[in-house]
Amino acid sequence: MADRRVSLSLASVPRAVRQRYEQRSDRLTRTRSVRDALLSLAGLAGRPVLNQAGEQIGRLVDLVARWDGQEVYPPVTGLVVQVGGRRAWVPFEAVDHVGRDSVRLRSARLDLREFTERPGEVLLAADVLDHQLVDIEGVRVVRPSDLYLTPVEGRLRLVGMDTGFGALARRLGPARWRSRATAEQVIDWSDVQAFGTGAGSGAVQLAAPRGELRRLHPAELADLLEDLGRAERKELLDLVSPEAAADALEEMRADELEELLSESDPGEAARLIARMEPDEAADALRDLREERRADLLARLPRQARSAVEVLLAQDENTAGGLMTTTMIRVTAEQTVAQVRDLLAAQVAHIADIDSIVVVDEDGRLLDDVTLGELLLAEPGTTVGDLVGPPWPVTVPPGASVAEIAARFGESRRLSVVVVDEEERPVGRILADDVLDMLRPPRGKFHFPRVLS
């Protein structure tokens, strides 16, 4: 699959999104009073837990938060406290006050219950701090170096995270530095897409998707998918709609896509491939190992499979391998209005359609009518009226990239039609597909992840 990183359109989309975000004023960490009251999770861990009389009964190990996605800012439901050799669970109702460097409980007595993880809850320090998250506003994958909590309406809630280097440095230093929230690069929790409990820990639970995920451009989603670890990537794919996931896959780098398709469940991978454009799907499958490819192909729906198989049989550097089989074929008798209905039905593929092919009764190519011509024609006229110069530009399936590029150069068209020996159209090549092939790989320095 060619590397499709449309940086121009990419840069403009998030800016608009970002401006929209900046106008929002209801975010908690933006208000000064909340900022001053922020409690640092890294600073709280290891602090003494006191009873009502002020005597130390243990040390704070972790905070437990509800993680069912019902609320934007997850509430803290309890504490894990190290008492002697045991890890005890203290429900938040038993907590009187959480300060910067100690926690005071309501009663002198403590009902020591052994801590066990419950579904719908996470350990903030063990499972969220230092684990991958998505900063939706900044469209990037981050690792929080600190989490910030603050009391909101009587509840201690997770309101933000810090990704700054200062927060890391603070945690490296002596204990008394730790509790002061530096709050230099705070991201409000409403802009964060969190995940379940991450890699390895068997009981994977899903976080609720943020609505803002829907606003992401496919290329942005692709960037996020490339940067996430395996468990988080799977979760993000599950969180977005299958269509959005398939669009994002089309934008991913070839090697990252290969990794994703190799590691994911075959049924799921096949469902995603079935929703991709056939040419992109064929490119993706081509890179996979033999058995994996056969397995995924067998799982595709019949129609998608045959389309992909045709493309797979072609050499990927010829017109046959580059073309997409997504095409609208019409006959000369059909009216312009009918053609527009056909286009409306294919709206999902509209990015791959810049003109429609007109064929005779034997399926041979008569003309290639651009969307512009259709737009200007009267709805009542027939397609036959539109047939005429400029005549279509065609290439045989065996044409090389250089030949195709030359045809584009001569004709100045946005797409060319691939025809077989009998002049029957079999697919279309868009100029951007050729562009991907011609672009030198410079500047795309890739290195395997060492730390992610």
Place this chain on the structure above:
Amino acid sequence: MTTPKPTAETAGAADQAADQVAAPPGRRRWWRILVIALAFAGPGLIAANAGNDAGGIATYASAGAQFGYRTLFVMLLVTVALVVVQEMCARLGAYTGEGLGSLIREQFSIRVTAFALLAFVIANLGLVVSEFAGIAAALNLVGVSRYVSIPIAAVAIWALVVFGSYRYAERLFLILSLAFLSYPVAAVLARPNVSEVVSQTVWPHLVPSRDFLLLAVALIGTTITPYMQFYIAGAVADKGIGPAEYQAERIDTIGGAIFADLISMFIIIATAAAIHVRAPLESAAQAAHALKPVAGRFAEQLFAFGLLGASALAAAVVPLSTAYAISEAAGAERSVGRRFREAPLFLGLFTGQIILGASVALIPGNLIQLLINAQLLNGIITPILLTYVLVLANRKRLLGDAANGPVYRVVATACVVVVAIMAAAALAATVLGWFGIS
């Protein structure tokens, strides 16, 4: 064999795009076969053979020159440890889908993580120094002074990486480094005393001397390099190898480790058979003697080519991977993969290591000894990172049923403890040596 080659497969993919335009289909297929072959080689083979870089060649050759076949038993033990360690790392990568650095950050406290990273950075800095020393030693053989060759090599490697044509140079270096595949042939042609080779390999023994201890730790350091553990876990995760494909990956990992150590042992045998005066290696020219049975009077040139290729390859890859690890830990990683020149932290770290590594290699002194000392440093640091690997691979919460079983746990712990004791002894011997006590 060759130095780490993380870019090989990805580079191949990207190059296809470039080749597609100019090259006729015939040539492209040839590349495709190469790419498939490399993919088939697998992360395990590539990672383990990273041990046979400039520092490795120098250390193995010196072991053969100084102690004859007597270090072969140590190499047998090192092979067992290497197999165990690489298997654990590959398993961590396959079952979690994450690299070692990421796992350490998620599973340990920030201070413990920082310590691991520091150890990794120091070990890798040692490697960078040794790669530049390797380049200097190689070019010395063809009559170029190190004061000329090191600065030029540093600037050239920096420019190749930053301006993006490194990928083509990488192929040249790779082909050059294949010269070391002639070692097994040389070892056979040199007619070593087979019964002695076998008995020294399987008969448990150690030589009770300070020099032997230091060399043994250098052997450990160059064979079980921290860099390799990070590489294999990351590469397995990056290839999308999951629990289902792990059995095949396990074969690749174990086979790769054994293959790499066989090459290492052939280097020791070839050198031991070629050099009869038992003394520490003084120069690359001496080491090149071992290739005489294969290359005759061109032995020095063959050795120089191999050493230059292996060193130049790693001189770019090792600082890159260190810079990557630190950038990621600092949370600035995501600019790296995309637009290299827009990542100031990454570029600064890369440049800094090249400058530091080249500068240390320029300090007058014996190049071969410098190479071996860098491996000694790696050997002292190795047990620190092995401890992290062991703890992670033991964790049920992380790996579930794939965590180390009781027997495996004992074997792996024994490996780490033995390596740690030897490293501690070597460290003590070195420090005492500074004060003139030995």
